[in-house]
Amino acid sequence: MNMNKKLLKETQPVVYKTLSNALTKDHLAHAYLFEGDKSAPKKETALLFAQSLVCQHKDEDGFACQECDACKRIEHGEAIDYKWIDGTKNRIKKNDVLKIQELFETTSAEIEDRRIYVLEGFDDATVDASNSLLKFLEEPAPGIFGILIADEKSNILPTIQSRCQWIHFRPASRMNVVNKLIEKCDQDTAQMLANSGYTYNKACELLEYEEFSIIRQAAKDYVKNMGSMNEIFSLQSEVFIAKGSLMKKEWIRLWIQWVLYELKKDGNNLSLAKRVKIQTILVEAMDILRRPVDLALFLDKIYFDIKKVVKSLN
Numbered sequence: 598m599n600m601n602k603k604l605l606k607e608t609q610p611v612v613y614k615t616l617s618n619a620l621t622k623d624h625l626a627h628a629y630l631f632e633g634d635k636s637a638p639k640k641e642t643a644l645l646f647a648q649s650l651v652c653q654h655k656d657e658d659g660f661a662c663q664e665c666d667a668c669k670r671i672e673h674g675e676a677i678d679y680k681w682i683d684g685t686k687n688r689i690k691k692n693d694v695l696k697i698q699e700l701f702e703t704t705s706a707e708i709e710d711r712r713i714y715v716l717e718g719f720d721d722a723t724v725d726a727s728n729s730l731l732k733f734l735e736e737p738a739p740g741i742f743g744i745l746i747a748d749e750k751s752n753i754l755p756t757i758q759s760r761c762q763w764i765h766f767r768p769a770s771r772m773n774v775v776n777k778l779i780e781k782c783d784q785d786t787a788q789m790l791a792n793s794g795y796t797y798n799k800a801c802e803l804l805e806y807e808e809f810s811i812i813r814q815a816a817k818d819y820v821k822n823m824g825s826m827n828e829i830f831s832l833q834s835e836v837f838i839a840k841g842s843l844m845k846k847e848w849i850r851l852w853i854q855w856v857l858y859e860l861k862k863d864g865n866n867l868s869l870a871k872r873v874k875i876q877t878i879l880v881e882a883m884d885i886l887r888r889p890v891d892l893a894l895f896l897d898k899i900y901f902d903i904k905k906v907v908k909s910l911n
């Protein structure tokens with residue numbers, strides 16, 4: 598998941614300049630708060646910044662090469678004096694923060710005498726976790742660097758905010774994502790991915806899977822013959838097969854987004870009223886997909902709810 602440095606410079610010029618200054622002049626804060634809209638590449642930038650703190654082959658702006666051994670070990674989470682905690686799935690708890698403190702006390706830094714921790718989704722951390730981190734931030738040990746990542750800065754204790762250097766990210770613009778993506782795929786695919794809110798990096802990641810083109814074709818075919826039993830059978834038996842590689846939330850979400858995108862284009866024979874009803878079904882389905890759900894039953898319900906709309910008289 599390498600960050601495209603040129604793209605970062607173009608789309609987040611202030612972030613780029615601030616971090617570049619800190620790195621080239623070695624004016625580093627003990628803790629950074631990367632905050633801003635969900636769509637902004639905070640995570641990718643945090644990884645690049647962590648790499649830049651240890652890489653020995655930095656570019657003229659002070660950023661990591663992303664290729665050397667030290668960079669790769671950070672990327673794969675294998676460096677012992679580096680810890681990334683993903684708090685977007687499970688809230689960051691006191692114990693997570695304590696473990697980092699212990700780890701940094703008991704190990705000696707391998708590279709450049711620097712230890713780095715990243716706390717992703719810190720805006721959702723527990724109060725106890727925040728208090729533990731606060732103690733850590735109040736007595737900063739030399740060579741330890743923290744990066745907190747948050748969508749919502751206001752959810753973070755003001756006392757923590759004040760001990761971090763803020764790096765504010767602006768929302769990623771869709772045009773930027775599309776323009777960059779057309780180097781990797783056709784215009785239609787780029788448009789669909791950007792409209793659905795994928796970041797450039799996430800979109801590139803998806804494009805590398807062969808599943809991606811299967812989903813694209815399946816969605817296009819489905820929209821042409823929406824509601825036909827043949828289409829439903831082929832989805833059930835060729836695409837979303839029980840225990841198949843596509844029977845995963847991520848691919849199902851992509852398929853739904855693609856169907857939504859195709860529906861908005863002209864060229865299918867559905868009335869506007871029907872299209873609106875089908876869009877509602879799909880948008881609600883995206884919400885349901887956030888919760889634990891039996892995927893096969895979930896898909897069957899979508900197929901048949903949509904079939905009912907297509908076959909209805911008005």
Ligand SMILES: [Zn+2]
Pocket residue numbers: 652653654655661662663664665666667668
């Ligand atoms: Zn490097």
